[in-house]
Amino acid sequence: MLTDERHQIIRDRLAVEGRVLAGELASRFGVSEDTVRRDLRELAKAGQCRRVYGGAVAAAPFAAAPVGLRAGHAVEEKTRLARATVPLLSRGQTLFIDSGSTNAAIARAIPRDLDLTVATNSLEIASVLSDHALIDLIVLGGRFDRHLGACIGADTLAAVAQLGADLFVLGSCGLDASRGVTAFDSAEAEVKRAMAKNSAGIVIAVTNDKLATAAPYRVARPEAIRHLVVEKTAPGAILADFERQGAEIHFA
Incomplete structure (x- = not known):
């Protein structure tokens, strides 16, 4: 799976669920957790998520949603x-x-x-x-x-x-x-x-x-x-x- 494809799936998950877990994503994508953490770092740098322990949450904090x-x-x-x-x-x-x-x-x-x-x-x-x-x-x-x-x-x-x-x-x-x-x-x-x-x-x-x-x-x-x-x-x-x-x- 290409990097851009992984990033889009991560963005979609964040939009629906408000969070992602690195371990779950690694299993789904068939890649290492290091690869997923690198994906999350790139998305966080672009302002598209916020890193937390074990994964990431939506950039606009989901806990602040209605x-x-x-x-x-x-x-x-x-x-x-x-x-x-x-x-x-x-x-x-x-x-x-x-x-x-x-x-x-x-x-x-x-x-x-x-x-x-x-x-x-x-x-x-x-x-x-x-x-x-x-x-x-x-x-x-x-x-x-x-x-x-x-x-x-x-x-x-x-x-x-x-x-x-x-x-x-x-x-x-x-x-x-x-x-x-x-x-x-x-x-x-x-x-x-x-x-x-x-x-x-x-x-x-x-x-x-x-x-x-x-x-x-x-x-x-x-x-x-x-x-x-x-x-x-x-x-x-x-x-x-x-x-x-x-x-x-x-x-x-």
Whole structure:
């Protein structure tokens, strides 16, 4: 396969899925991972992707795409992450769950016999939990942002300030062992920071493409993470950095 053909396939995959993995591409193309890494370096130099550990992500960060577009990305991985996250929840807890496609999968995975109080600024998550008989659901109102799929702004912050949670199930845009949890939107980051401040602990379920990446707006320091739920293929070196800062790692 010619170099230009490989590059076009990589661009197509990035457009649809938002990420590529070097190992998978090497198997598909029948070339070495060094060859794929060289392809990714060339595409990154041309501004057509952004290199991350193990592969690349779309140049316009996929995590910053509208929530409706992200919902169809890595569905199986997010379902597994959700199933691994649910055992961390305990009967009678109060949770903050903010917006995000992985968090929506977690909401769908909550058992019908688990009684919780859930406060969310996500209309999708509120809808998912609306007929859950044992969940006391609190919708954190405010200005609804269609791109984020969430309520943000002063009214949302005021609602968050009235509550305290046992756990905050935090939807992460970027997660790095030195910079911590980050987000692409300043107003969204402000709501996330308020939820983190009013919670006794943070739980994050994250796909591999978000590890070792960072967005512009800081949400929480890495040592604030109590539980980190990751794919079985998550890089051990990255996870070790989080473990050293106090996070308990759970594999999906």
